[in-house]
Amino acid sequence: MGMTITEKILAAHAKKAVVKPGDLIMAKTDIVLSNDITGPVAIREFEKFGIEKVYDPAQVAMVPDHFSPAKDIQSAELAKTLRNFAKEQGIHHYFEMGKMGIEHCLLPEQGVVKPGQLIIGADSHTVTYGAMGAFSSGVGSTDIAVAMATGEVWLRVPESIKVVLTGKPAEHVVGKDVILYLIGQIGVDGARYKTLEFVGEGLQYLSMDSRFTICNMAIEAGGKSGIIGIDEQTIAYLKETGNEGYTIYESDADAVYSEVIEIDLGAIKPQIAKPHLPSNTVAVDEIESTKIDQVVIGSCTNGRMEDMHAAADILRGKRVHEDIRLIVIPGTQQIYKECMQNGVFEAIIDAGGVVSTPTCGPCLGGHMGILAKGERALSTTNRNFVGRMGHPESEVYLCNPAVAAASAITGYITSPEEVK
Numbered sequence: 567m568g569m570t571i572t573e574k575i576l577a578a579h580a581k582k583a584v585v586k587p588g589d590l591i592m593a594k595t596d597i598v599l600s601n602d603i604t605g606p607v608a609i610r611e612f613e614k615f616g617i618e619k620v621y622d623p624a625q626v627a628m629v630p631d632h633f634s635p636a637k638d639i640q641s642a643e644l645a646k647t648l649r650n651f652a653k654e655q656g657i658h659h660y661f662e663m664g665k666m667g668i669e670h671c672l673l674p675e676q677g678v679v680k681p682g683q684l685i686i687g688a689d690s691h692t693v694t695y696g697a698m699g700a701f702s703s704g705v706g707s708t709d710i711a712v713a714m715a716t717g718e719v720w721l722r723v724p725e726s727i728k729v730v731l732t733g734k735p736a737e738h739v740v741g742k743d744v745i746l747y748l749i750g751q752i753g754v755d756g757a758r759y760k761t762l763e764f765v766g767e768g769l770q771y772l773s774m775d776s777r778f779t780i781c782n783m784a785i786e787a788g789g790k791s792g793i794i795g796i797d798e799q800t801i802a803y804l805k806e807t808g809n810e811g812y813t814i815y816e817s818d819a820d821a822v823y824s825e826v827i828e829i830d831l832g833a834i835k836p837q838i839a840k841p842h843l844p845s846n847t848v849a850v851d852e853i854e855s856t857k858i859d860q861v862v863i864g865s866c867t868n869g870r871m872e873d874m875h876a877a878a879d880i881l882r883g884k885r886v887h888e889d890i891r892l893i894v895i896p897g898t899q900q901i902y903k904e905c906m907q908n909g910v911f912e913a914i915i916d917a918g919g920v921v922s923t924p925t926c927g928p929c930l931g932g933h934m935g936i937l938a939k940g941e942r943a944l945s946t947t948n949r950n951f952v953g954r955m956g957h958p959e960s961e962v963y964l965c966n967p968a969v970a971a972a973s974a975i976t977g978y979i980t981s982p983e984e985v986k
Contacts, residue, residue: 568818570726571793572761575701575815579684587725587824595625596683597659598713601669602630604688606647611711620655621717627659627678627687628652629669632926637933667898667924670694670782670866675807675898681796682813686710686719690785691866691948696793697777698800699814701761703791724790725824726761731768733832738982740876741776742868742946742966745783746837748829750847758788760824763817768831769794774803775872782867783948786844838979839964842952850969850981860943861974862955863967864895864922865929868946873967874905878913880971880982885918887977892919893935895927919974931955937962944973 569577569584577585579593600608605628612620620626630648633641652660659678666672670691673679681699685692688710695702705719713719729748749756762784764777772780777794784792794800796814804812835849863869863877874896886892894914896902902924905911911921928935929947937943937956943963945955950962965973968982975985 567822568820570761570763570821570823571699571795571815571817572701572726572763572791573723575682575684576721576723585723587723589723591721591723592718593684593721595686595713595717595719597625597627597679597685598710599627599629599669599673599685599687599689599692600707600710601628601632601689602634602641602644602648603632604707604710606644607707608688608710608714609647609651611708612714615711615715617715620714623656624658625717626655626657626714627673628657629661629666629672630663631666631668631924632930633932634663634666634925635923665899667901668866668869668926671869671897671901674698674778675900677807677809680809680812681800681804682815686713691782693784693789693792694778694782694866696781696784696791697774699794699796701791701793704785722759724759724761726763727757728823728826729762729764730826730828731764731766731831732828733768733830734771735831735834738836738966738968739831739834740966741772741779743834743837744772744829744831745780746839746844746847746964747834748827749783749787749845750837752787752827754786754843754845755788757784759790762787762789762792764792764794769797771831773872774799775870778870779867783844786948836966836969836981838969839950841950841961841963844948844950844964850965850979853979854981856963856979857942858890858944858963858973858978859941860891860893860935860937861970862893862895862928862935862943862945862947863970864897865926865947866897867948868967869895869897869901869924871901871904873946874901874910876967877971878910880968880985881917881919881975882913884975884985886974889977890974891935892974893922893928894919895922895934896924898924928955944970944979946970
């Protein structure tokens, strides 16, 4: 019996010939990640061990992105804790403000994460790196502390669900729509502690930015991870980012899956997730004319260059509705600079939007766009739980960047086709 790509990666890192779903393993980690919220908790636990040094400063990554630039004294203290620890330990992959970005946009761009690796992070959206053929998963801060000390993590080998993508997506249908559609079909616990493995000829039509988005939201379906095998697009991206020295794993033809789901990309329309679950999805044309107050384009889900272009292409030469606050947040400093150079910011600002430095910001109700009571946001972020972006009586709708930009122009949820 063969193994899936996930099982092969975990077997290699546990130094076993074979693993199967349900096995409990101790596996070597390649990257141990934390941020300005979860890192200080991990540091406090690490210090309780009485160990002076992390197991390998080249395999620990720390990114202060959730409340950076610091929004208040408490967030400044959290960032200071991370900064001091990184300096004391000689952490190689520490990204201070001015170099930092949203962690899950930044680490692939900087070549920190690689195919075939086992990556854990004290952030649930660590699953993003599966788009590069890695096993990556979110864990608790205590697990991060142990991994910083030992270079190992305890895991239960997950079952895998094969998601077969066929067909060619229509215009304005991107990775965000694919994953929202899937979550709408299986629910927020449909892949609980399982790997969502995406395969099929439809992948050729999905860019790396779209693939990062798909894997990023595997956790919104309850997934332990999301993963996509290496193909020509992945190889091109790795060359572009100067990423070398990696291992490619592929699923065996006789690998066993707990379930197989087929999705025809050509049948999907741009999706909207209504409050208060990412699974509460409908096609955009089923909910058009829903009035909104704020539009957010960014986050670890949709803060990449393709997302910025999609928004700018819709906004160029038009004006944001007078009742709308449009906030655009590029995922990294590099993306920010490219937006300055290629006219993306000009299109956004001329239309009446505002641009923020890279930060998680409003996605988690942190800063840079908190909602008041009764307000409604349309956002390219990943979660729309009660109170996620501010007041518990506010609402968040999720969508792709083109839908977000089109809706910013009209003042209500709108298909991009309506503003051409």
